[in-house]
Amino acid sequence: MVTIDNVTKRYPTRHGSITVLDGIDLQVAPGERIGILGRNGAGKSTLIRLISGAEHPTAGTIKRAMRVSWPLAFAGGFQGSLTGLDNLRFICRVYGASEEDKIGFVEEFSELGRFMREPLKTYSSGMRARLAFALSMAIEFDCFLIDEVITVGDARFHEKCRRELFERRGDRAMIMVSHEQHIIKDHCSRASVLREGKLQHFGDVDGAYSAYSGA
Amino acid sequence: MTRALLHSLGIQLRVIHALLMREVLTRYGRHNIGFLWLFVEPMIFTLGVTALWTITKSAHGSNLPIVAFAVTGYSSVLLWRNMPARCINGLGPNQSLLYHRNVRPLDIYASRLLLEAIGGTTSFLVLSLLFIGIGWMEPPEDVLKIALGWILLAWFGASLGLFLGALSEQFELVEKIWGPMSYLTFPLSGAMFMVDWLPPAAQEVLLYVPMVHCVELLREGYFGSMVRAYYDIGYVVAVSAVLSLLALAQERRVSRGLVLE
Numbered sequence: 001m002v003t004i005d006n007v008t009k010r011y012p013t014r015h016g017s018i019t020v021l022d023g024i025d026l027q028v029a030p031g032e033r034i035g036i037l038g039r040n041g042a043g044k045s046t047l048i049r050l051i052s053g054a055e056h057p058t059a060g061t062i063k064r065a066m067r068v069s070w071p072l073a074f075a076g077g078f079q080g081s082l083t084g085l086d087n088l089r090f091i092c093r094v095y096g097a098s099e100e101d102k103i104g105f106v107e108e109f110s111e112l113g114r115f116m117r118e119p120l121k122t123y124s125s126g127m128r129a130r131l132a133f134a135l136s137m138a139i140e141f142d143c144f145l146i147d148e149v150i151t152v153g154d155a156r157f158h159e160k161c162r163r164e165l166f167e168r169r170g171d172r173a174m175i176m177v178s179h180e181q182h183i184i185k186d187h188c189s190r191a192s193v194l195r196e197g198k199l200q201h202f203g204d205v206d207g208a209y210s211a212y213s214g215a
Numbered sequence: 216m217t218r219a220l221l222h223s224l225g226i227q228l229r230v231i232h233a234l235l236m237r238e239v240l241t242r243y244g245r246h247n248i249g250f251l252w253l254f255v256e257p258m259i260f261t262l263g264v265t266a267l268w269t270i271t272k273s274a275h276g277s278n279l280p281i282v283a284f285a286v287t288g289y290s291s292v293l294l295w296r297n298m299p300a301r302c303i304n305g306l307g308p309n310q311s312l313l314y315h316r317n318v319r320p321l322d323i324y325a326s327r328l329l330l331e332a333i334g335g336t337t338s339f340l341v342l343s344l345l346f347i348g349i350g351w352m353e354p355p356e357d358v359l360k361i362a363l364g365w366i367l368l369a370w371f372g373a374s375l376g377l378f379l380g381a382l383s384e385q386f387e388l389v390e391k392i393w394g395p396m397s398y399l400t401f402p403l404s405g406a407m408f409m410v411d412w413l414p415p416a417a418q419e420v421l422l423y424v425p426m427v428h429c430v431e432l433l434r435e436g437y438f439g440s441m442v443r444a445y446y447d448i449g450y451v452v453a454v455s456a457v458l459s460l461l462a463l464a465q466e467r468r469v470s471r472g473l474v475l476e
Contacts, residue, residue, distance in 0.1 A: 011474060049475060053316030056471050068316070076311030076476075079241050086240055093233030094315050096226070 002028040002051065002068060002143055007060035009046055020046045022197030030066060030142060033174040035184035035205060037212045038194035044177040048147045051175060066142035075132040080121035084112055084131050095139045102138045110134035130157060137164055143173035230317050234326035254337035257293045261342055264289040277412060279438060283352045287437055288406035290339035291430045295372035296397050297335065301327045302380025303390050310475060320470045324380050328373045360436025368429035371455045378462035384469045405430035410445040425454045
């Protein structure tokens with residue numbers, strides 16, 4: 001269970017503080033898949049960052065009673081002089097996983113082959129994206145945070161990611177942000193709309209979309 | 216309660232280890248001697264300064280062996296001075312790692328401080344053993360006193376590093392001021408003199424500088440009865456403890472308000 005209780009997030013700016021999230025609540029049960037809808041700048045990514053624990057709320061609490069992932073396929077920690085393998089090792093150490101059983105999977109899934117042992121600065125953006133996705137799949141989580149990234153690589157790789165995430169991990173909870181309606185509609189059982197700092201919940205995705213586009 | 220604490224401690228050690236290994240790779244890479252630069256770099260510094268001081272006879276007015284004087288002095292400078300240097304603006308390049316929830320700013324600082332401590336200590340040890348081996352330095356009189364002085368200096372350096380590092384996230388000024396500050400405090404840090412050589416008025420002022428006490432203690436350990444050392448362990452402990460508290464408070468403040476890209 002992930003429980004977000006009355007969470008507010010404000011950021012200081014040069015002309016006073018802005019309230020991005022204003023007392024929002026959200027509960028995610030194990031196995032539940034929830035879409036978050038909202039326009040650009042509505043605070044969707046802020047919400048994902050708060051749930052992931054990368055940032056702290058200004059007020060309110062977030063309880064994580066299951067293992068929550070980092071934002072899926074996030075490639076920000078990549079540093080040019082490190083190899084793909086270095087990044088895998090780092091992640092395994094941080095999450096207390098054994099790297100031995102993961103190397104084969106990541107090498108195979110990312111299709112990097114011997115590039116696993118080359119520095120990241122020699123990678124194309126597609127290779128980085130494939131590595132990032134493979135690393136996200138290397139550690140087991142009960143709840144995945146997905147911020148607009150399932151569109152990496154060509155159609156075949158795309159399909160592979162879809163199988164790995166949505167089929168093989170079909171029993172996991174997911175919190176998903178996407179501007180592509182069909183992704184949310186295909187994979188989420190319910191959705192919430194983020195607007196002017198408030199999060200409004202809907203029992204089904206279609207209801208959320210009609211409220212979202214009607215406004 | 217204890218169990219939860221041990222569990223958290225386990226995670227923290229794991230994370231610091233991960234960051235440490237990553238830092239070694241990103242800083243020194245795999246080319247030529249790789250991670251050995253960690254202590255070869257400070258060794259080159261210390262060697263250069265030792266050579267300079269030997270040529271210019273910088274420990275003027277004393278009959279202390281110059282090589283040992285320079286090695287103990289300059290190694291100390293590197294220890295307390297590199298820690299803040301690595302912590303100031305230290306979060307920036309590692310900020311995106313904070314997306315992994317268990318990686319906290321404190322872990323990033325801790326790994327950097329630990330790395331500096333390991334590098335500085337190894338450099339000091341290797342140089343001392345080398346010079347003792349070839350007869351340029353006499354073996355020290357009291358190793359425990361040296362260790363105590365060194366550990367106190369490392370504690371002071373670490374608390375200063377964490378404090379200035381966390382402060383630099385809030386005030387850009389810290390970075391600008393640290394350069395001249397570290398340069399100006401170097402001659403006051405006790406590396407180039409013994410307090411005993413100075414006029415009483417200067418002694419009184421310089422004994423407010425925490426580093427001076429550590430270096431005096433370290434040198435008493437090294438030279439024993441050849442020197443008359445002035446130090447107050449209680450003073451260094453008090454200063455470092457207060458600074459550590461301030462540092463942790465500032466780190467917490469910065470950590471809570473951190474805005475990621």
